[in-house]
Amino acid sequence: MLTVDTAGIIEQANEAARLLLAGAAASVPLARVAPAWLSRAHHDVCAGRRVDQRARGPVGGPVFEAHPVHAGRDRVTWWLVDVDDHQQVVEELRAEREWTAFMVEASVELLSSLNLERCLEATARLAARRLADAALVVMPLDPRRYAIVSCDPRGEVSREHASVDPRTLPGLVEALQGFPPAPTRWVEPAEAPGWVLRDLGGEVGSVAVTALPGHGLATGALVLLRRTPRAGFSDAEKVFAPLFTAWAGAAISVARLYAEQAAIAETLMAELLPPTAPPLEGVELAARYRPAGDSERVGGDFYDVHPVGGSGRESLVVLGDVSGKGLEAAVLTGRIRNILRALVPLADDHHRVLELLNGALLANGDPTSFVTLVLASIERRARQLVVRLTSAGHPPPLILRNDGRVEPVHAVGTLIGLMEHITSVTESVLLEPGETCLLYSDGIVEARGGPLGDEFFGEERLCEQLRQCAGMPPEALADRVQMLACQWVGAGEHDDMAVVAITAPREPSHRAPP
Known part of the structure; x- marks a missing residue:
């Protein structure tokens, strides 16, 4: 807190102000110890030229916001607030709201349908939108054939049934086994086969392979492709990525079970019709x-x-x-x-x-x-x-x-x-x-x-x-x-x-x- 008269002379500075502004003390000109943005703001406030009397600017490294309070006709008291911490909190809250909105959207898309193809597409599309630049969902159909649903950076989804060798992508075999649960494995792009990298081509910087758990066993695996070379999840991703894969795995598992039961019922129904x-x-x-x-x-x-x-x-x-x-x-x-x-x-x-x-x-x-x-x-x-x-x-x-x-x-x-x-x-x-x-x-x-x-x-x-x-x-x-x-x-x-x-x-x- 600083109290400054209309002539720009400091009348009072509390301990926090003295620590922040070296040399701040009574009878010292504000312009000598304070940054220029604060001196200009004080001059404008005293002259009545600032409609929004708050001012913001760096002091050393951090950014502070200065709030003026008139303490009589000839002096102004300035309260300096470190907005870096406040801004960080605001950013964290915004990011958390975005993640929460994403999880709500994911739950609606994944849990509102028993259509297996739609669940696979939604998983790939949502993962590419929030967790990566492109994503693939790999689901085993039989020991040699896999359903592969991919989403590219443009949000376009493609589907195919292909005979691929999961051993060609490190971590995929473990992710498909489901038990014991395998942690997310980050892979160098050079180690990934072409059928994994095709959606990003030569732009792949990092690859992650994670399991999609469903009722204790793996439903499939999610492969994340990022342009950035940094391997690893952010703090927020460490919280929400496991939730997303758990929801996606459960939705795919239920949809697959429903599809199998529907096929059995249709076969039996054909005998009864x-x-x-x-x-x-x-x-x-x-x-x-x-x-x-x-x-x-x-x-x-x-x-x-x-x-x-x-x-x-x-x-x-x-x-x-x-x-x-x-x-x-x-x-x-x-x-x-x-x-x-x-x-x-x-x-x-x-x-x-x-x-x-x-x-x-x-x-x-x-x-x-x-x-x-x-x-x-x-x-x-x-x-x-x-x-x-x-x-x-x-x-x-x-x-x-x-x-x-x-x-x-x-x-x-x-x-x-x-x-x-x-x-x-x-x-x-x-x-x-x-x-x-x-x-x-x-x-x-x-x-x-x-x-x-x-x-x-x-x-x-x-x-x-x-x-x-x-x-x-x-x-x-x-x-x-x-x-x-x-x-x-x-x-x-x-x-x-x-x-x-x-x-x-x-x-x-x-x-x-x-």
Whole structure:
């Protein structure tokens, strides 16, 4: 603290001022002991020419800020504050805010997605932006192939799967092992292979290899490329770089696990989804399926078409409805379809097939696992189709004749999976060209809706509508039946719906000239 009169003579100097300004004492001119910037500031303040009365400048080495306080009409007291320390604190706070903002951004980008490719790209891009000039993420795919995602100084990301030898980059093998945890290793650019240095070319000054830990094991490795030759992290980087690699490794690990599980689920789902109906020689056939939930892909209804069944003279079509809904029903559906697939060679005897399926379900010991189904064995005879039908607790098949008549087939039987002994009746029907046998699940006739919202669509209403569909191709007929049930339900809930239409092909109305 200095008190100086308007003539520029020091009247008082405290101990700190005397230590800072050699020779500062009472009666000594300020200009003799103080730097020029402080003398000019005092002169301007006394003359009333400074709007912002604070002044700043070096004293020796450090920078000080001088704050004037008027101590009467003819003197000013100056308080000198070392702003180097203050500026350092401000810079440290600014840097910490920047790092904190970076970590928030990293957490949002890394932890908000389960997409593996996006996590790898975000890791490379964020690392290149804050920790280096360019960065690579190396993730093993198998013992010889690696996913390499790199980000160059322009922020452009590239991806490739390549066969590289991790031993060519010192520290990479240890980083990929994950345990025991390996510290970041700084490598001379001359030791790094070309596939690492390509994003910076000859501008690489230092290279760092660090692990991306994920759930105790390494998810991959992060390679940092810097133009500066200085090896090592700054104090701030020593704090935040391990946090970033831990978050990135966890995000990649979770995304990779999700991708693997999704691939497994997709493979299993493909086995549960209703198949595309294969072509049958001399038979026109169409199948449609709609699960109960709009977001679901599988459910408890199913159909299968086997071009060759039994002794080989007939094709076999199966349509069924298992107990339950959703995923549990889909799993049971998969089991039943696999059992029936194994029983296709026995399809000449429908009752035997149903007996063996019933025994297999009872052996499971779950009283809630049962199924209703209908078996349809199809044989082409000249222009006609002979269809053998056996129903096991299932809605009766309907025959749509060319004159519009609709005939239910009373091939009744007990449902499968509840009782030790079952009964079944097999009936054969003859389809003339253009006539159709319609198989459907109870989701069609039990669709609840209508004008009052609580009435079943019902078999009677279905038959009434089918009378208007005589001669309709099987694809159009299957679409029509499903559409009618869906319109009846409206926006309400409904059960799984499955429809299979089996039609004897019509002969052409005229022959082409030879």
